[in-house]
Amino acid sequence: MNSFLTPAIAGLAAGGTYALLGVCAVFTYRLVAVVNFTGAAIGSAGTFALIALTESGYPTFPSVIAGILVGAAVGVLIGFIMTRWFAEANSSTKAAVTAALLVGLIAIGLRLTGGQHPRVMPDLFPGSAFRMAGVEVTIASVLTIGLAVLFTVLSDLFLNRTRIGLHLRALSDRPLAAELIGVKVRLLSLLVWGATGAFTTFALMIIAPQRSPNFMTLSLLVVPALAAALVGLFRSFWLTLAGGILLGVVEGLASSVDSISQYRSAIPFLVILAVLLWSQREARWDEAR
Amino acid sequence: MSELVISSLSISRSELPVVSEINARVESGSISVVLGANGAGKTTLLEGLSGIIPVASGTIAIDGHEIQKARPGQRSREGLAHVEQGRTIFGQLTTEENMKVALRDGSDLSEAYGLFPELLQRRTVRAGLLSGGEQQMLVIARALLTRPKVLMIDEMSAGLAPVIVSRLMAAVRKLADAGLAVLLVEQFAALALGIGNRAYVLRRGRVVYDGDCKTLLRSPDELHKLYLGG
Numbered sequence: 001m002n003s004f005l006t007p008a009i010a011g012l013a014a015g016g017t018y019a020l021l022g023v024c025a026v027f028t029y030r031l032v033a034v035v036n037f038t039g040a041a042i043g044s045a046g047t048f049a050l051i052a053l054t055e056s057g058y059p060t061f062p063s064v065i066a067g068i069l070v071g072a073a074v075g076v077l078i079g080f081i082m083t084r085w086f087a088e089a090n091s092s093t094k095a096a097v098t099a100a101l102l103v104g105l106i107a108i109g110l111r112l113t114g115g116q117h118p119r120v121m122p123d124l125f126p127g128s129a130f131r132m133a134g135v136e137v138t139i140a141s142v143l144t145i146g147l148a149v150l151f152t153v154l155s156d157l158f159l160n161r162t163r164i165g166l167h168l169r170a171l172s173d174r175p176l177a178a179e180l181i182g183v184k185v186r187l188l189s190l191l192v193w194g195a196t197g198a199f200t201t202f203a204l205m206i207i208a209p210q211r212s213p214n215f216m217t218l219s220l221l222v223v224p225a226l227a228a229a230l231v232g233l234f235r236s237f238w239l240t241l242a243g244g245i246l247l248g249v250v251e252g253l254a255s256s257v258d259s260i261s262q263y264r265s266a267i268p269f270l271v272i273l274a275v276l277l278w279s280q281r282e283a284r285w286d287e288a289r
Numbered sequence: 290m291s292e293l294v295i296s297s298l299s300i301s302r303s304e305l306p307v308v309s310e311i312n313a314r315v316e317s318g319s320i321s322v323v324l325g326a327n328g329a330g331k332t333t334l335l336e337g338l339s340g341i342i343p344v345a346s347g348t349i350a351i352d353g354h355e356i357q358k359a360r361p362g363q364r365s366r367e368g369l370a371h372v373e374q375g376r377t378i379f380g381q382l383t384t385e386e387n388m389k390v391a392l393r394d395g396s397d398l399s400e401a402y403g404l405f406p407e408l409l410q411r412r413t414v415r416a417g418l419l420s421g422g423e424q425q426m427l428v429i430a431r432a433l434l435t436r437p438k439v440l441m442i443d444e445m446s447a448g449l450a451p452v453i454v455s456r457l458m459a460a461v462r463k464l465a466d467a468g469l470a471v472l473l474v475e476q477f478a479a480l481a482l483g484i485g486n487r488a489y490v491l492r493r494g495r496v497v498y499d500g501d502c503k504t505l506l507r508s509p510d511e512l513h514k515l516y517l518g519g
């Protein structure tokens with residue numbers, strides 16, 4: 001029994017991160033209509049700012065805050081590029097642009113952070129939170145999942161209860177009509193990019209110590225994140241949340257089976273393939289009717 | 290007294306001139322009607338005025354204040370409202386949420402409901418589920434809540450039943466009588482000329498008639514010639 005439970009629970013922290021990154025991707029897609037490949041790279045920038053600061057001897061807590069601010073700033077920068085020059089482009093062009101930006105960010109990030117050698121990442125939340133059926137559940141996994149749930153609940157409340165949220169929903173529905181009645185479209189878009197940048201950064205800071213962090217591996221966490229977002233069909237926050245956690249657990253399980261553990265990073269691709277094929281079947285079904 | 294003054298305005302699309310050297314004005318308390326066949330450049334003119342597309346040359350002024358370089362949101366805050374062709378409601382939002390997006394300091398939903406009481410019963414309905422007439426009322430109401438000085442409406446009667454069109458025309462007349470400057474674009478002339486003061490007819494992006502509505506209304510042959518370029 002424990003031989004399954006242990007690796008499954010070990011996958012929870014990763015799952016929580018995938019979930020949070022996925023929910024941020026859905027948030028970005030729904031509000032500013034961009035399938036964002038740079039999400040995790042933005043978070044990596046903030047995380048490596050934290051590493052650089054702690055390595056130069058700054059205390060942890062202020063460095064975490066500074067790192068989150070760097071993540072938010074890089075998010076705003078990418079958002080500026082997207083709203084300034086690609087606001088009118090269709091969604092596949094925008095996705096392609098963010099994929100190109102991802103390549104650029106990884107190149108710059110690797111150059112600035114000393115290549116693919118893993119760096120020493122302070123473990124912000126070491127230790128275990130509690131035991132479940134005799135297995136340790138780490139604080140990191142409780143935190144990432146908690147953060148993902150918090151982000152989901154908060155964005156729901158924010159979008160449905162506040163004036164800015166109402167403007168954001170109008171913006172996501174019809175950007176031009178919103179702009180014509182005076183909604184501050186660019187400012188709100190940058191706000192979305194900044195907020196997701198900050199949340200993503202914090203999520204990556206929590207998970208990085210378990211991931212031999214180099215800039216590229218962290219940035220490529222966007223793949224499982226987008227797989228989770230696909231499970232929610234880029235609409236549902238809760239399905240994305242569940243998809244991300246499940247993905248982490250399945251990965252954890254796969255790593256405990258010797259014959260497939262080498263291939264466990266292919267699991268997100270299988271999920272992406274399966275969801276895309278399934279949604280294609282739906283489309284064909286609709287056409288046939 | 291507010292007014293919109295358009296001087297030598299030219300607008301291009303895909304590098305081709307679509308609207309050329311237009312001079313026109315819309316005064317507070319009156320309705321200027323812009324007529325013209327399909328493709329004459331009416332929508333392009335409004336899009337240039339509200340800043341959706343850039344203007345090639347010329348000036349646009351509200352109360353003497355030039356706005357042709359401002360972004361759409363800024364023009365809206367300067368008092369220019371554009372009700373686009375095609376009833377651009379926020380389909381996912383309720384009727385009332387649609388209006389709340391437009392609320393400014395000093396505007397109040399009761400003004401909108403006063404003009405279109407029909408919307409009050411539909412306030413919690415998703416706007417995508419409203420009828421065409423209700424959607425048209427909603428986009429006009431939404432524009433009003435931005436407290437405009439100048440209201441531009443593009444093809445509001447397209448595809449609607451005659452009784453609803455009359456209802457909308459009466460509402461627009463009421464707004465002008467209350468002091469708004471209205472620029473009304475229509476492809477089908479008679480009803481618009483009936484409520485309008487001044488008329489402009491566009492053909493291939495140029496003004497081919499500039500005069501009062503009554504004169505045109507009395508000579509349908511003349512109007513027909515203007516449309517077709519006899």
Ligand SMILES: Nc1ncnc2c1ncn2[C@@H]1O[C@H](COP(=O)(O)OP(=O)(O)O)[C@@H](O)[C@H]1O
Pocket residue numbers: 302303307325326327328329330331332333334
């Ligand atoms: N996006 C566009 N790109 C290039 N040309 C356009 C575009 N939209 C409209 N046009 C052209 O501009 C001219 C005027 O169109 P429009 O302003 O929509 O006319 P109207 O509203 O009077 O029917 C037409 O010849 C049309 O083909």
Ligand SMILES: [Mg+2]
Pocket residue numbers: 331332333374444
């Ligand atoms: Mg038109």
